[in-house]
Amino acid sequence: MAEPVRVRCPACPREHTYVPAALPCACGAPVAPPLVRGAAAEEVSDHTWDDDWVTLRCPVCGRRDRWPRPELGCDCGALLRLPVQDDQAPPPQHIPLPRTVTPPRPAFRPVAIRTxxxxxxxxxxxxxxxxxxxxxxxxxxxxxxxxxxxxxxxxxxxxxxxxxxxxxxxxxxxxxxxxxxxxxxxxxxxxxxxxxxxxxxxxxxxxxxxxxxxxxxxxxxxxxxxxxxx
The missing domain is CATH 3.40.1350 (Trna Endonuclease; Chain: A, domain 1)
Incomplete structure (x- = not known):
């Protein structure tokens, strides 16, 4: 489980405790966005596709995918976007070992739908x-x-x-x-x-x-x- 961080709303003096949600990689391992500690949250006024996603690397298999950027709703009505360490670097060179049996695909882990x-x-x-x-x-x-x-x-x-x-x-x-x-x-x-x-x-x-x-x-x-x- 990712460590909680303190988030201050830039629109009001409220502070929040936020824990990044971990979502499943294709290999089944949970991947949580690494938040930039100490960085100020940004108030979101408009959503765009590129801003809504961040590139992360799975710590288990090394796969790089795009994941939803973490956001937090404040009681004052502001929607806050939290800074994330975006991994845009190419993965290290890896030569896979030969396999004789294809491993079973892990079960899909859904994300609850509210919006x-x-x-x-x-x-x-x-x-x-x-x-x-x-x-x-x-x-x-x-x-x-x-x-x-x-x-x-x-x-x-x-x-x-x-x-x-x-x-x-x-x-x-x-x-x-x-x-x-x-x-x-x-x-x-x-x-x-x-x-x-x-x-x-x-x-x-x-x-x-x-x-x-x-x-x-x-x-x-x-x-x-x-x-x-x-």
């Missing part, structure tokens, strides 16, 4: 767990929801209480065809019956997110996506 940003974090972590480490915001904004992308993959998240529609599924599929990439859809409120039928026809994997942040496959292409990444 749309939490849902984006949960999907990004799940895609990394599936084998797509370079998850980022998609360059092309979808007609609805939030677009994500990785090498060889486009993904869409519908974080609202509106079930995904046939048009949502078809637009994602057309984008994947244009970019010659695989695609996957995540929804908090599920899918209309017509959307599920069309997704089966187009072989689009569909997942439903519950509030624990655990994506659940809802069609055969989603089951096959999980099995193919194991």
């Amino acid at each position: 749309a940003r939490d849902a984006v974090t949960a999907v990004a972590l799940y895609l990394r767990w599936l084998g797509y480490p370079d998850v980022r915001r998609a360059d092309q904004r979808p007609p609805s929801g939030i677009g994500l992308a990785a090498r060889g993959l486009v993904a869409q998240l519908e974080p609202s209480v509106r079930p995904a529609t046939v048009r949502d599924v078809e637009c994602l599929w057309l984008q994947s065809m244009t970019e010659s990439a695989a695609c996957v859809y995540f929804s908090l409120a599920g899918y209309a019956d017509e959307a599920r039928t069309r997704a089966d026809e187009l072989l689009v994997p569909l997942f439903v997110l519950d509030l624990t942040g655990e994506p659940q496959p809802v069609n055969s292409p989603a089951d096959e996506m999980i099995a193919g990444s194991a």
Whole structure:
């Protein structure tokens, strides 16, 4: 468990005790952002994709991934961003030993969903767990929801209480065809019956997110996506 730090709100005199949350690496080890002790917290007025993430190295396997930057809400209403030691240096050279047996993939560790940003974090972590480490915001904004992308993959998240529609599924599929990439859809409120039928026809994997942040496959292409990444 990471050590607690004292955080003073720049908008009011309040002080807080903050413990960085540890999130699971693809190898299963917990990774907590190393906070810069003594550095002042920054009040957040606007969110951008690059500012919301920080590059960290797993202390167990050495893997470098992007993780949600730690934030803290003050009682005065200010949202505080905590300075983190961002690891941008390339990992040391490593020559892996030959393996005769592929180790089993660790279980996915979800992140609870309270906001749309939490849902984006949960999907990004799940895609990394599936084998797509370079998850980022998609360059092309979808007609609805939030677009994500990785090498060889486009993904869409519908974080609202509106079930995904046939048009949502078809637009994602057309984008994947244009970019010659695989695609996957995540929804908090599920899918209309017509959307599920069309997704089966187009072989689009569909997942439903519950509030624990655990994506659940809802069609055969989603089951096959999980099995193919194991």
